[in-house]
Structure formats: C-alpha cells, structure tokens
Amino acid sequence: NAGVTQTPKFRVLKTGQSMTLLCAQDMNHEYMYWYRQDPGMGLRLIHYSVGEGTTAKGEVPDGYNVSRLKKQNFLLGLESAAPSQTSVYFCASRLSGRAAGANVLTFGAGSRLTVL
Amino acid sequence: GEDVEQSLFLSVREGDSSVINCTYTDSSSTYLYWYKQEPGAGLQLLTYIFSNMDMKQDQRLTVLLNKKDKHLSLRIADTQTGDSAIYFCAESIRGTGGFKTIFGAGTRLFVKA
Numbered sequence: 291n292a293g294v295t296q297t298p299k300f301r302v303l304k305t306g307q308s309m310t311l312l313c314a315q316d317m318n319h320e321y322m323y324w325y326r327q328d329p330g331m332g333l334r335l336i337h338y339s340v341g342e343g344t345t346a347k348g349e350v351p352d353g354y355n356v357s358r359l360k361k362q363n364f365l366l367g368l369e370s371a372a373p374s375q376t377s378v379y380f381c382a383s384r385l386s387g388r389a390a391g392a393n394v395l396t397f398g399a400g401s402r403l404t405v406l
Numbered sequence: 407g408e409d410v411e412q413s414l415f416l417s418v419r420e421g422d423s424s425v426i427n428c429t430y431t432d433s434s435s436t437y438l439y440w441y442k443q444e445p446g447a448g449l450q451l452l453t454y455i456f457s458n459m460d461m462k463q464d465q466r467l468t469v470l471l472n473k474k475d476k477h478l479s480l481r482i483a484d485t486q487t488g489d490s491a492i493y494f495c496a497e498s499i500r501g502t503g504g505f506k507t508i509f510g511a512g513t514r515l516f517v518k519a
Binding site: 294332333338346349380386394399400 | 410414441446447494502504507508509510511512
C-alpha cells in the first residue's frame with residue numbers, strides 16, 4: 291500500500307502564481323488534513339475534511355483553498371502565492387471514530403514549496 | 407484555547423535517558439500523542455496515551471500524563487544515535503468541523519556519541 295502520497299515533492303513559484311498540491315490516500319480514510327511546517331512553529335493546521343464533499347478551516351486557512359471531491363483525494367490550492375507561504379506542506383489522513391487507533395494520523399512525505 | 411507547548415531542543419549523550427516535556431491547554435483532550443519526524447520525512451506515530459491513564463510503557467518509551475497540570479512527558483531509555491529526530495507532542499480535540507489534531511512546535515533531540 292502506498293499510504294499517503296503527495297505531489298509534487300518540490301515546487302518553486304513566483305509571487306502571484308497559483309498552484310495545487312495533491313494528496314491521495316489509499317486506506318479508505320474518512321478524515322484528511324493539510325498542515326504546514328515552519329521552523330520553530332511546528333505543524334499548523336490549514337484546512338481539514340471529515341468526508342467527501344466537506345471541508346473546514348484550521349488554524350491558518352487564509353490564502354489557501356481546499357477541495358475534497360473524491361474520498362481518496364484532498365487538494366490544497368494557492369490562488370496567489372506569497373513569500374509567506376514558503377513552507378513544507380504535509381497531508382495526513384485517518385479513519386473516523388472516537389477510538390485512539392482511529393485518531394492516529396498517517397502522514398505523507400511532504401511537499402516543499404518556495405515562493406520567490 | 408488550543409495550544410500545545412514544548413521546548414525546542416534537547417541534547418543527551420548516547421546511553422543516557424531523554425525526557426521531553428509538553429504542556430497543553432485543552433482539558434477536553436481524550437488522547438495525547440507523541441510523533442517522531444526523521445530528516446526529510448513525514449511524521450510517524452511513536453505512542454499515545456488515553457486521558458484517563460497516568461502512565462504508559464512501551465519498550466524503551468515511557469509516557470507520563472499529569473492531567474491536573476496538563477503536562478505530558480516522553481522518556482526514552484538508553485537513548486541511541488538513531489533516536490535523533492524531532493519529537494512532536496499532539497492532542498486530539500473536537501473542532502467545529504470534526505476531530506482535529508493540534509501539534510506542538512516539536513523538540514529536536516540531539517544524541518551525542
């Protein structure tokens with residue numbers, strides 16, 4: 291099983307350009323999340339989804355949009371990239387339910403984005 | 407509020423014990439987690455503890471939870487150079503859109519040979 295796959299792994303953008311990061315999971319997980327990781331700030335939640343067709347805002351949603359048209363895919367879009375969005379982006383997924391096993395996140399390997 | 411805090415760096419000698427501490431603010435957390443991130447990789451679950459437990463032991467790992475003080479710690483016995491990584495404390499809480507996991511800033515563990 292591939293688990294959680296993120297594409298692309300690396301991308302360099304100019305200020306104002308747009309792009310989409312794709313996250314795909316093959317574990318039939320209900321929940322999917324997008325985080326960004328910055329030095330000294332850990333992982334901050336951008337947006338998340340509790341099921342196909344649903345999305346919710348996390349801690350730092352501004353400047354990003356997401357879509358969950360299919361259960362296995364969660365897309366993160368930057369409409370007009372800014373240097374402050376230079377970061378490493380991680381996608382994660384998990385099963386639904388209250389059990390601890392269900393709350394454990396499976397992470398992708400990350401996507402490094404640089405905005406010049 | 408939702409906040410998880412942990413110190414940013416810890417340095418230990420190989421063979422010593424490492425203790426990484428974390429404090430959290432949301433008393434409704436039912437599960438607390440420790441994740442490990444190795445260079446260039448995503449996070450992987452190390453261990454977790456249910457909020458009605460005080461301690462959990464898993465081989466070289468011991469997790470202590472003080473729910474009154476909202477304090478979580480991870481002890482790694484006989485620390486090895488392969489344990490060098492970033493360790494994240496995390497809590498699972500219910501948000502308006504469903505359950506979400508909130509992470510601390512991560513503690514970078516350096517193990518000196």
